[in-house]
Amino acid sequence: MFPNKKVQKLIGSKVHVEMKGDLHLLEGTLNSADDYMNLHLLDTVEIANGERLRSLGSVVLRGNNIILVIPLED
């Protein structure tokens, strides 16, 4: 299964996403994902130093600025 299909298979479950920049660790429920790895997360929380920093709710992430995606309930 190609990496972008692996991500799409995670729709409905929780993911950890690392964005470009230093402090952009986000966790949320993956609501949709396209082939460019643009992601729409629900109930998104920003994480810093292992703690929940901010609640962001519904967030759309631009695929090219995503470093990595880790499934939290694989």
Add this chain to the structure above:
Amino acid sequence: MFPNKKVQKLIGSKVHVEMKGDLHLLEGTLNSADDYMNLHLLDTVEIANGERLRSLGSVVLRGNNIILVIPLED
């Protein structure tokens, strides 16, 4: 609904956009959006430390430099 369609559905409402770089938090009314997430905002305001820093008016944002988009009136 794919992430870029989610963004297009926000046309006419207020959005929070985080651009690459440290201080690029913008809020404005989404006037148009294409499939690359290039955005045209109206009544745009730059935000820093939670406060309105500068009023920028009409602004076109290049999609690949957008980190994330958050609807403010979901």
Add this chain to the structure above:
Amino acid sequence: MFPNKKVQKLIGSKVHVEMKGDLHLLEGTLNSADDYMNLHLLDTVEIANGERLRSLGSVVLRGNNIILVIPLED
């Protein structure tokens, strides 16, 4: 009107462009623009701390390194 068409409609008028990097604020007359937001500016001036830093003349800007475009005579 899509964001890149909004930019193309600005041809012939003055624009403010923010490029990647810290000090890349440019102002000039938009001479041409394509769908990737590659821009050709004339009479370009580099701005720092709100002042004209350098006169650059004719400058071609690579679209993917543009953060935002603001019309100066909307």
Add this chain to the structure above:
Amino acid sequence: MFPNKKVQKLIGSKVHVEMKGDLHLLEGTLNSADDYMNLHLLDTVEIANGERLRSLGSVVLRGNNIILVIPLED
């Protein structure tokens, strides 16, 4: 063999991947790879200063943020 095919030939073996950012050295077993060098690694470990820093498990990496890929068992 083109570079992306060279990477695809490494599926099933261990790779070292350097991502954008300072501390993003990852090692894992390459599970899948597409033509954009999006990668899906299993048993992924983050490396810092030559030591295993964190165990990350299953990780999807966005191709455009990969600097380089080194086969560990060529």
Add this chain to the structure above:
Amino acid sequence: MFPNKKVQKLIGSKVHVEMKGDLHLLEGTLNSADDYMNLHLLDTVEIANGERLRSLGSVVLRGNNIILVIPLED
């Protein structure tokens, strides 16, 4: 004339190119350019603080990492 065609029209003449990163100011004779603004320069010189720092000779530049191109003999 589109921006990338403007660059291609500069083939055979000297250009100033600013790349991503802090110190990547290059000047050379433009030998070829494609629609992605990938450039091949000859007799390339790296510039720092307005002075010639290093002679680099024949250099291929990746278009997406080019910030701007300025013709030196327009």
Add this chain to the structure above:
Amino acid sequence: MFPNKKVQKLIGSKVHVEMKGDLHLLEGTLNSADDYMNLHLLDTVEIANGERLRSLGSVVLRGNNIILVIPLED
């Protein structure tokens, strides 16, 4: 000859490659190159301050993170 063809013509000879980031100067024998300037180098060595820092062997480089390519035996 377009810039990416110029790079492909260097297959079999030694090249100097500068990647994004501060210390990513690599030298190696170009084994393959595609139109996106993804490169596969053999006998790769990382260079810092003009000295050979690390021997990396076989390395695949992602094209969009390449700043420039310089032929070492033109």
